[in-house]
Amino acid sequence: MQASAPDIWQRKNWLGKLLGLGIAVAGLFLLNLSLGSVAIPPGQVAKILLGLEAGQEAWHHIIWEFRLPKALTALLAGSALACSGLQMQTLFRNPLAGPFVLGISSGASLGVALVVMAGSLLGGWLLADVQGLIILAATIGSASVLLLVVLVSMKVRDGMTLLIIGLMFGSLASAVVSILQFFSEAEQIQAYLIWTFGSLGGTTREELRLLLPIVLAGLLLAQFLAKPLNALLLGERYAESMGVSLKKSRFLIILSTSLLAGSVTAYCGPIAFVGLAVPHLSRLLFPTADHRKLLPAVMFGGAILLLACDILAQLPGSEKVLPINAVTSLLGAPVVIWLIVRRRNISKSF
Amino acid sequence: MKKVSPTLQAQQLSIGYRNKKADKIVRAGLDLEVYQGELLCLMGPNGAGKSTLLRTLAGVQEPLAGQVIMEGQPIHQLAQQERARRISLVLTEQLSAGNMNVLELVALGRYPHTGWGGSLSPADKEMVLQALNDLDIGELAGRKLYELSDGQRQKAMIARALAQDGQLMILDEPTAHLDLINRLQIMRQLRLLALRRQKAILVATHELELALQSADRLWLLPQEQEGFLAGMPEDLVLNGSLAKAFNRSGFHFDLSSGRFVEEVEHCVPVYLEGEGPARHWTEKALQRYGYALSHDKSTPLSIRITAEHESYHWQLFAPEGEKVADSLEALVKSLMTER
Numbered sequence: 171m172q173a174s175a176p177d178i179w180q181r182k183n184w185l186g187k188l189l190g191l192g193i194a195v196a197g198l199f200l201l202n203l204s205l206g207s208v209a210i211p212p213g214q215v216a217k218i219l220l221g222l223e224a225g226q227e228a229w230h231h232i233i234w235e236f237r238l239p240k241a242l243t244a245l246l247a248g249s250a251l252a253c254s255g256l257q258m259q260t261l262f263r264n265p266l267a268g269p270f271v272l273g274i275s276s277g278a279s280l281g282v283a284l285v286v287m288a289g290s291l292l293g294g295w296l297l298a299d300v301q302g303l304i305i306l307a308a309t310i311g312s313a314s315v316l317l318l319v320v321l322v323s324m325k326v327r328d329g330m331t332l333l334i335i336g337l338m339f340g341s342l343a344s345a346v347v348s349i350l351q352f353f354s355e356a357e358q359i360q361a362y363l364i365w366t367f368g369s370l371g372g373t374t375r376e377e378l379r380l381l382l383p384i385v386l387a388g389l390l391l392a393q394f395l396a397k398p399l400n401a402l403l404l405g406e407r408y409a410e411s412m413g414v415s416l417k418k419s420r421f422l423i424i425l426s427t428s429l430l431a432g433s434v435t436a437y438c439g440p441i442a443f444v445g446l447a448v449p450h451l452s453r454l455l456f457p458t459a460d461h462r463k464l465l466p467a468v469m470f471g472g473a474i475l476l477l478a479c480d481i482l483a484q485l486p487g488s489e490k491v492l493p494i495n496a497v498t499s500l501l502g503a504p505v506v507i508w509l510i511v512r513r514r515n516i517s518k519s520f
Numbered sequence: 521m522k523k524v525s526p527t528l529q530a531q532q533l534s535i536g537y538r539n540k541k542a543d544k545i546v547r548a549g550l551d552l553e554v555y556q557g558e559l560l561c562l563m564g565p566n567g568a569g570k571s572t573l574l575r576t577l578a579g580v581q582e583p584l585a586g587q588v589i590m591e592g593q594p595i596h597q598l599a600q601q602e603r604a605r606r607i608s609l610v611l612t613e614q615l616s617a618g619n620m621n622v623l624e625l626v627a628l629g630r631y632p633h634t635g636w637g638g639s640l641s642p643a644d645k646e647m648v649l650q651a652l653n654d655l656d657i658g659e660l661a662g663r664k665l666y667e668l669s670d671g672q673r674q675k676a677m678i679a680r681a682l683a684q685d686g687q688l689m690i691l692d693e694p695t696a697h698l699d700l701i702n703r704l705q706i707m708r709q710l711r712l713l714a715l716r717r718q719k720a721i722l723v724a725t726h727e728l729e730l731a732l733q734s735a736d737r738l739w740l741l742p743q744e745q746e747g748f749l750a751g752m753p754e755d756l757v758l759n760g761s762l763a764k765a766f767n768r769s770g771f772h773f774d775l776s777s778g779r780f781v782e783e784v785e786h787c788v789p790v791y792l793e794g795e796g797p798a799r800h801w802t803e804k805a806l807q808r809y810g811y812a813l814s815h816d817k818s819t820p821l822s823i824r825i826t827a828e829h830e831s832y833h834w835q836l837f838a839p840e841g842e843k844v845a846d847s848l849e850a851l852v853k854s855l856m857t858e859r
Contacts, residue, residue: 179623179645263616397638400624401631403617410580411611412684413604413632457664459620462638 184456184463191470195245198477202241203233205486235375243373244476246385247438248448250430252472253392255445256452256464257423260399262329269431269445272336272424273315276343278435279366281311283347286362287354304365305377308436315339316428323420329406332420367493368439370480381437388429389469395423396461403459441476443498447506448472454509475502526553527687527720528577528595533586535569535576543584546572550586550748552739554722556687559714561731561753562724564741565766570724571692573741577722578690579603590688604632608684610677610691615665622668622676623661626651629683651683654717655709671702678706682713689713691723695730703727707734728766732757732778740765787812794825798832805848809855823851 203219204212210229217224218233254269262271270276285307322335351359373381398419401409410416434441452467475498483497530552536545546569554560554577564570575581577588579595587594595603608629617625629651630644640648652658655675665673674694681689691710695703707723711734714721725731731738732753740749740756742765749761756762763773771780790811792802802825803813811821824835834851836843845851 394636397631397634397636400638401628403620404615404625404628405613407580407611407613408609410600411578411604411607411609412628413601415600453619457619459617459624 184458184467187456188463188466188470191467191474195470195473195477198474198481199241199245202244202477202481203237205481206232206237206484207489208232209486236371239373239375239378240371240480241477242378243370243381243438244480245473246381247370247434247441248444248472248474248476249469250385250388250434250472251441251445252448252452252468252475253389253465254427254430256449256461256468257392257395257399257427258445259449260402260461261420261423262333263402263405264333265450266446267333268442269427270340270435270440270442271333272319272427273339273343274312274428274431275435275440276340277315278308278312278432279362279440280315280343280346281307281309282365283350283362284311286365287350287358305436308365308439309432311343312428312432312435315343316424316432320421320424320428323424324417329420364493365439366495368441368495370438370476370494371491373437377437381433384429384433388426388433391422391426391429392465395419395426396465399423399461400459439495441498442495443502444472444475447502448475450506451475451509524555527556528554528588528590530577530583530586530588533576533588534584535572535581536584537572538582538584545584547741547748548585552748552750554688554720556720557714557718558720558736559711559734560720560722560737560739561735562722562739562741563726563728563731563765565743568741568743570741574690574692574722574724578607578609601632604684604686606686607688607690608681608686610674610681610689610694612692612696615673615677618664618666620665621661622652622657622663622665622679623648625665625676626661626679626683629680629685632684647685648683651679654682654713655679671698671705674698674702674706675709678709682717682719686719688720688722691721693724693726695725695727703730710734728780729778738762742766781807788821789814789816789819791815791817791819791822792825793822794827796827798825798827802834802848802851805852809852811855821855 200212200215203215204210208229210218210225210233214224214229215233218230219238224230251269255267258267258269258271259265261267264271282304285303318339319332319336323332326332326335351362354362398409398414401412401414402419404412406416409419431445448468448471449464452464452471455471456463456467458464476494479494479497479501482501483492483494485492530550533550533552534545534548535550536543536547550573562570562573572581576583579588579598582596588596590598590606595607598606627640627644627648630640630647631638633644634640649658652661655678657672657675657679660668660672660676663672665676668676678691678694681691694710695706698706707730710721710723713719714736723731723735735753737750738753738756740747740761742749747765749756749765751761753762757773757775757778763775766773766780770783772783773779774781788811790806791814792799792806794802802823806813820839822837824837826833826835831846834845834848836845836851836854843854845854
């Protein structure tokens with residue numbers, strides 16, 4: 171049988187699925203704004219967002235000052251982590267890779283640990299603005315690990331070496347954190363632990379002004395990398411033979427991942443699971459290897475997962491908020507296990 | 521005859537690995553040429569430097585001395601994308617891109633020809649379809665890679681390399697792990713591609729019989745440092761180069777069959793009477809068990825093949841007496857007891 175011209179190129183149903191995901195994102199976003207310790211009807215939320223008069227005066231304040239920054243943070247963080255996870259899985263051809271394989275979160279936790287636990291040794295000067303300082307420390311920590319990894323990536327030839335070096339950086343960082351913990355007071359250790367639980371609610375509107383452009387830049391860069399990412403699916407040697415400049419592509423992929431995962435970790439703490447699982451879930455939903463289709467899919471998928479987890483984490487109707495990191499895994503792990511068992515084998519779709 | 525200029529050429533090429541202390545030279549002083557429209561088979565024992573040579577010719581590895589010239593330009597000075605437009609590769613490594621389908625795989629071959637987004641122009645799509653059809657895998661276009669058999673996957677990889685549309689295609693052991701029919705098919709398709717699409721195709725292979733059958737020219741890399749031989753397969757057989765290149769104790773190259781056969785010591789002479797395929801296969805069986813055919817009718821051991829209604833019988837005449845066997849297995853057993 172001869173392959174005939176137009177019919178085999180027509181596979182547009184992914185656009186429909188993507189549209190479905192987009193609608194889900196919008197719906198969950200609205201739901202996320204309306205649910206919380208005080209339930210605000212979605213219709214009123216829409217009015218408030220449009221700048222119209224709605225219900226009580228306090229609602230305006232709640233939406234604009236608290237819930238909108240938090241929902242936006244969830245949206246951005248979910249997209250960013252899933253997108254960097256997909257890039258890492260493709261770059262290293264490893265289904266277990268995620269945004270943090272190169273030691274980004276370890277670097278950030280080292281930075282935070284130094285501020286929270288070693289800070290007291292230097293004196294009480296940091297008590298003034300702990301939140302801002304933690305963000306600064308996490309940023310510096312993840313940025314310096316990433317700088318090291320990028321420098322190394324320009325030297326080494328193959329990805330596996332890079333992966334191992336990333337793991338080693340991670341071990342080094344956690345060793346230092348352990349030593350710090352050993353010499354710290356209980357309160358400081360708790361403050362550090364709370365950071366590791368992750369949090370979406372800590373971002374203020376001012377901080378979003380920084381987070382938003384960084385994440386958008388990282389996501390945009392990723393879209394430009396779809397072509398080399400596709401070639402890298404065949405392995406580095408094939409990619410090279412097709413004209414991919416390995417060093418340049420690897421540098422840009424790591425740069426995009428750093429912007430995405432680094433900034434999110436700095437503001438929200440190390441949010442696990444999303445970056446690892448969403449690419450797999452997306453591949454099950456979109457049976458393609460084409461990153462031009464997968465990248466938008468994981469961005470929407472990540473946003474959906476994190477918005478949904480955040481709704482559950484704030485336990486609608488109560489004052490209590492669960493740590494987001496626990497909820498993502500608690501909700502996500504069974505879903506992934508169920509999908510894998512149903513499809514028998516995830517390595518086929520990877 | 522018009523002189524055809526080679527697609528790729530190298531003079532006094534040294535290949536090997538750069539090292540801080542001393543370069544490790546695998547081969548030196550290689551002169552070679554590749555012409556369009558020819559299927560070249562590179563043969564040589566393991567460790568002779570085949571892969572290093574392929575990598576150097578593909579421009580992935582720098583030569584220690586000399587240059588590989590393609591259309592007047594040294595390939596190591598070409599930009600990577602420009603090189604990818606001229607040379608495509610099929611490697612030995614296994615793919616693990618399960619979610620990819622054959623169409624996506626072959627379309628990736630257009631990589632060096634598309635813009636930053638990688639979208640295909642109508643001409644690119646035409647090339648992809650043509651490559652699928654050239655390899656007879658049009659009906660596999662929508663299949664996932666994990667659903668393919670080894671033979672189908674290899675054809676898809678060749679189609680990808682073909683869609684890349686360089687003048688030179690380099691394949692590293694494309695028929696390894698394949699069954700006989702797939703091996704024959706792939707070599708035949710490569711031959712047709714060289715001929716019809718006027719590509720130069722260089723194949724590293726261990727399949728001597730396949731190479732003798734299908735290659736326009738052979739390159740031989742014998743074990744020793746010295747010596748690189750190129751020529752038409754038949755010439756290399758007749759002048760003894762092939763036998764020398766693979767010379768190992770225990771085997772010798774049989775000129776008439778074009779195969780390496782086991783050397784058996786202490787041959788026992790046997791006179792064989794009979795004709796046709798039965799004679800051919802009887803000879804093979806006897807040779808394996810250390811009997812040599814004699815032309816002397818008075819040899820103490822003699823065998824007569826009789827055929828009736830497509831069933832064969834072997835009459836064995838030995839000093840101890842006469843026996844009849846109805847299969848070669850039975851014949852060999854009787855012979856063994858005679859020893």
